[in-house]
Amino acid sequence: MDVSTIAAALMIEEERLRIEFAHELAHGSAIVQADNLAALSAAAAEGNAAAAKALLAIATRVAGPPPGAPAIPTGGGVTERALRILQGGKS
Structure with missing residues (x-):
């Protein structure tokens, strides 16, 4: 939103x-x-x-994948494995 629109909305x-509002702009x-x-991080931490x-x-x-990292798998179970990894478990 441009400054003139914001100013008009706030009158x-x-x-x-x-x-x-220099900092916010x-x-x-x-x-x-x-x-x-x-918020996403908190939700992920809660499962x-x-x-x-x-x-x-x-x-x-x-960030992109680290050099030499294997391809990210697709298909069933990927989300569950990612969640376990993010929660400190093993894939």
Whole structure:
């Protein structure tokens, strides 16, 4: 959302928005992403397989697999194995 739209929604002038919410305007997306990752991590730690699978996908996409790592298996049981690994168990 652009600054003018946000200012209109809050019914304040753009200049005041830029002054009062400079940090949020500059880093808002990163703040929300960090909150979402923390929530996914907490859900995965509580045994939510979908959250564990999402975290694994994000980590792989961001960092990529380590050099020499075997291919990520697909098919049945992958989510369950990923959850056990994330919880400190063996695959």
